[in-house]
Structures are given as structure tokens and as C-alpha cells.
Amino acid sequence: MTTAEKTLFTVLRAETPPVPALPPVGQFIGGKFVPSTSSETADVVNPATEGILMQVPAGTVEDVDAAVAAAVAAKAAWAATTPRERSAVLLKIADIIETNRAVFETLEAANTGKPEAVAEDDISSAIDTFRFSAGAARAYSTLGADDYAENHTSVIHREPVGVVGVITPWNYPLLMAAWKIAPILGAGNTLVLKPSEQTPLTTLKLAELIAAEVPAGVINIVTGPGRVVGNRLSEHPGVDLVAITGSVGSGQKVAAAAADTVKRVHLELGGKAPVVIFADADLEAAAKGVRSAGFWNGGQECGAACRVLVHESVADKFTELLVREISEITVGTPGGGDAEIGSMISKAHYERVLAAIDEIRKDGLTIAVGGNAIDGPGYFIEPTVVTNVPAGAPITSNEIFGPVVSVETFSNDEEAVTRANETIYGLAASVWTKDSARSLNVPRKLDFGTVWVNSHLVIATEMPWGGFKGSGYGRDLSSYALDDFSRTKHVMYNRG
Structure with a gap:
């Protein structure tokens, strides 16, 4: 690589x-x-x-x-x-x-x-x-x-x-x-x-x-x-x-x-947490949420907001906001300033993540920002956003466990739920909407142990953490x- x-x-x-x-x-x-x-x-x-x-x-x-x-x-x-x-x-x-x-x-x-x-x-x-x-x-x-x-x-x-x-x-x-x-x-x-x-x-x-x-x-x-x-x-x-x-x-x-x-x-x-963003969602808040929850700990997080499903009517606007947010992320070493993300855990894992990004390129997907190694020393990879992801693409189901977030679209609520559940994992998910009925109904249909509404990766010690399925x-x-x-x-x- x-x-x-x-x-x-x-x-x-x-x-x-x-x-x-x-x-x-x-x-x-x-x-x-x-x-x-x-x-x-x-x-x-x-x-x-x-x-x-x-x-x-x-x-x-x-x-x-x-x-x-x-x-x-x-x-x-x-x-x-x-x-x-x-x-x-x-x-x-x-x-x-x-x-x-x-x-x-x-x-x-x-x-x-x-x-x-x-x-x-x-x-x-x-x-x-x-x-x-x-x-x-x-x-x-x-x-x-x-x-x-x-x-x-x-x-x-x-x-x-x-x-x-x-x-x-x-x-x-x-x-x-x-x-x-x-x-x-x-x-x-x-x-x-x-x-x-x-x-x-x-x-x-x-x-x-x-x-x-x-x-x-x-x-x-x-x-x-x-x-x-x-x-x-x-x-x-x-x-x-x-x-x-x-x-x-x-x-x-x-x-x-x-x-x-x-x-x-x-x-x-493990996990592959879907972030389901409906047309009525606060798109700026959702983009900031993915910036934080998708790249926390360099994306080396089983509940990371790594798989975005956004309604097709607002996909372009959301993607623009997300790319802008991710372009502003700071990368750094411990003690090296006010960094948001650090290195990958090891050389082996660094190479696995870069290999996964190579496969994304071979699949013809769009890397809107990032996608590269950063000159060393250290095992650093640019925060990466992959867009125009089709249903069923490997990135929608494979846990990369690095600073990589994918964006795919859906047409209606039923499709959003079906696509979100199409994974072996069942650890965490989030729903972004201003519709009170949808905020109550959709989480009940998602097959995940934790479902956030209008946030992601907020953990309280008093509340249980664990998954379903794989x-x-x-x-x-x-x-x-x-x-x-x-x-x-x-x-x-x-x-x-």
C-alpha cells in the first residue's frame, strides 16, 4: 500500500x-x-x-x-x-x-x-x-x-x-x-x-x-x-x-x-451501525453527529456511525454538509494539539483499513473526501467519506473499524428499515427525524440493541449496552x- x-x-x-x-x-x-x-x-x-x-x-x-x-x-x-x-x-x-x-x-x-x-x-x-x-x-x-x-x-x-x-x-x-x-x-x-x-x-x-x-x-x-x-x-x-x-x-x-x-x-x-436520516431531519445536526460518532476513536468503535442511509430527496444536501464537516477534522498524536482522531491501533490494522479503501476504489465507489494514508511516522489514515453507495455493496455490511463512513440513499420508510436491518450485526443504530410518530415507530422496527433518536453514540452507565444477532x-x-x-x-x- x-x-x-x-x-x-x-x-x-x-x-x-x-x-x-x-x-x-x-x-x-x-x-x-x-x-x-x-x-x-x-x-x-x-x-x-x-x-x-x-x-x-x-x-x-x-x-x-x-x-x-x-x-x-x-x-x-x-x-x-x-x-x-x-x-x-x-x-x-x-x-x-x-x-x-x-x-x-x-x-x-x-x-x-x-x-x-x-x-x-x-x-x-x-x-x-x-x-x-x-x-x-x-x-x-x-x-x-x-x-x-x-x-x-x-x-x-x-x-x-x-x-x-x-x-x-x-x-x-x-x-x-x-x-x-x-x-x-x-x-x-x-x-x-x-x-x-x-x-x-x-x-x-x-x-x-x-x-x-x-x-x-x-x-x-x-x-x-x-x-x-x-x-x-x-x-x-x-x-x-x-x-x-x-x-x-x-x-x-x-x-x-x-x-x-x-x-x-x-x-x-462487532457492529455496523446504520444512521437513518429522513427528509425532515435537521441535516446540519445529523452531519455534525456523524462527524463525532462516525470518527470517534478513529472509527475504531463497534457502535460507530459508519453507515449512513439518507432519504434521496436530501442526499445531495446532506452529503455536502457531511463532506464539509469531515474536511475540518484534525488528526494528531497524543500531546500534539487539539486533535479529534489519532492513529490506527497497529500496523496490521492500518494495512487492513487501507486494503478496505482500495477495495472501495476497485468497486468504483466515490471517495468524496480522504481515502489516503498520511505520511508517517505512525499509522494514520485520512478521515474518509464514501458516497453514491448502491444497495448491497460490500461496504454496507463489512465492518471496516476505521475512519471510513459510507453514504447510501433510500426512497421511503419501509425501504429504510429493511436496508438498515440487512446486516449480520445488531448492536446500534440511530434515527434522525423531526416527526414524532416516526421517531416512535421506526426504532421499534430496527433490529439493534441500542437505537438513538437524533443523536448517536451517547452512552449512559445506567443504561444497558449490547447487541442482537451477530x-x-x-x-x-x-x-x-x-x-x-x-x-x-x-x-x-x-x-x-
Whole structure:
């Protein structure tokens, strides 16, 4: 892949990139960092500079077994704690992240190449996740105890499932860890977490800073490749549930490996979010919404507003507005100024996105703005808008997971709904209209776990996040997450 002859965007680069406070080297097992059973390591790269930040262990099956053993040993005592006691630990974790906010933001930005504004939002959201879960852990709602059969009183117990295996992605390393750790601990479980081998640093830093506050063995972290560490977690007989945020392919592998031990799985997988813009919509607001939600975190976001369906009568006007908005996006390195988007996560992913753009060109589609690599160092790609996309084109269904948004048109409401639903994914969508009846009716017909009206990618910790169809099942955030990491037991007492 060659860099285009002319680029429309330049990168705002920091003269001296901030130096992150790196975590210890080793696997976090039983409350402390210990050497891996393997001498092999993996480089952790700053994708904005291509420099190596540090090396972490390439974990083994034996490392996973040791971590699961520690989690099993700790689970009875942790399950026996009261919700108030678990809540206090979660609040302490939130306070530690808050106190060390600058450390986490700098480390996250360096490990992912994301701009400061995105890193700041990630850390704030992680803090809020722990604080919400601390409250939710104390406020379970369940069926009331009563006589549902004559002379028999029924009581519902909410119990932890036991040991949870967690696999987190590279796009939001600390935040996705928080989405899992907080409700898992709040529900009384212990866990073994495998961060992405590309972005493990903030998760390891969290372990370092909270080690004194969490009982040994309650949280364990093993770094390493998915084919080894992730697979072992999924198949391990000592793991009672495995939860992953990742691609559809990764979710399928986890579910298949978990099937042998009939363990529960919690899958938050990919997306291809349609943005359905009707003729009566506020087109300027919609264009600004796609600018923000389509290119947040460089489009490396499973709920990104990456597929626009706009009514044919206003398509030209909307496209003009959108291209103008995207042409104004700033690209930059962490510490390099007020950038909106940063680099792709890795060289491999950078090349995948550029290959997808090449295919778009071969398909004869119009690239209205962007579409090129940006001269290095770093894995930067111009924000890209693809227009005049016909129904059924590959870009309408393939998740590019980069700074690429496509625009296609529709003729009527029925066609809009049908086309929006024509995807294997079912994570998120949005509807843009001023018509109150349409704003109520269309979301009910869209086969997605979250549907926004006149906005996109606005997430509240109190509300559930998760998908349908190929986007998986299970819910993160909200009290539903604590439900997912619990089991229900019915005890019936004969009073006769």
C-alpha cells in the first residue's frame, strides 16, 4: 500500500511525546506480579510514533491455570462478603483511578495513539462505571418472597456465578476492563482477565495500583495471545462464565471453546451501525453527529456511525454538509494539539483499513473526501467519506473499524428499515427525524440493541449496552450487567 500523492490532512505531532508511567512486568496472579512460565515476550507499541513502549509476557496455558487456581481459591470468601463491603472496594478502585487520572490518560493515549480528549473520556467513563456498579451491587431488584404455591414460601437468591474469564479488546483498554470488572466484582465473583496483547498497559497499571485494596486472587490478569490465553480461559473447567468484548470471529471461537464445559458466555461483539436520516431531519445536526460518532476513536468503535442511509430527496444536501464537516477534522498524536482522531491501533490494522479503501476504489465507489494514508511516522489514515453507495455493496455490511463512513440513499420508510436491518450485526443504530410518530415507530422496527433518536453514540452507565444477532448477547453497563454475572436460585419452604 503506497501513500497517496496528495493528502488533504496533516498530523499535529507532539514535539516531545509524554512519557507514560509503565506498569511492572509480569503476570498479576494472587494479588501480586509474578514471572510468566514462558520467557517469550510481546512488544507493546505506541502506534502514533511506532516506538516500543515496553515488553510484556506472552502468557502460557500454565499461567492461565495458575490464575484460575488463585481465583478459585478466593471465590468463596469474596462471595461471602456483603454487597456493602463489595461496594466499598469498587468505590475505592474508582477513587484510585481518579487520583491517578493523569497517569492513566497518558498511558492509554501512548498505548493506543488516541487523542487526549478521547483518553480523558475513557478514564472518566471507567471511574463512573465503578461508582455506578458500587451502588447497583447494593440495590438488586428481584421477585418478592411470597407463597406462590399453597403452604409453600418461595425465596429468590441472587448468587455469584463463581470465576469469570474476561477477554477485553484493544480499542478501549481500561474502559472495557472496567465494564467487566466492576459488575463482576459487584455481583460477588472473582475473575481472570486477558487484555489485548496490543494494549495491556492500563489494565496492568490498574492491577498495580489497586493490589492493596482487593483481596488476593479476586482479580488476576494474564497477558498473552488469544489463541493461547483466551482459548484456555474459554475452555478451562474452573471458569464458570467467560465474557468477551471483541470481533464476531473471536466471539465464535470463545463460544465454541466454552461449549465443552457448558459454561455461560457473555458476548459483546462487532457492529455496523446504520444512521437513518429522513427528509425532515435537521441535516446540519445529523452531519455534525456523524462527524463525532462516525470518527470517534478513529472509527475504531463497534457502535460507530459508519453507515449512513439518507432519504434521496436530501442526499445531495446532506452529503455536502457531511463532506464539509469531515474536511475540518484534525488528526494528531497524543500531546500534539487539539486533535479529534489519532492513529490506527497497529500496523496490521492500518494495512487492513487501507486494503478496505482500495477495495472501495476497485468497486468504483466515490471517495468524496480522504481515502489516503498520511505520511508517517505512525499509522494514520485520512478521515474518509464514501458516497453514491448502491444497495448491497460490500461496504454496507463489512465492518471496516476505521475512519471510513459510507453514504447510501433510500426512497421511503419501509425501504429504510429493511436496508438498515440487512446486516449480520445488531448492536446500534440511530434515527434522525423531526416527526414524532416516526421517531416512535421506526426504532421499534430496527433490529439493534441500542437505537438513538437524533443523536448517536451517547452512552449512559445506567443504561444497558449490547447487541442482537451477530453482535452477540449479554449486556454491559446498568443493573443488567450485574444480572448477567449472577445466577438465580429458587428456594421453596414447605410451611404445611
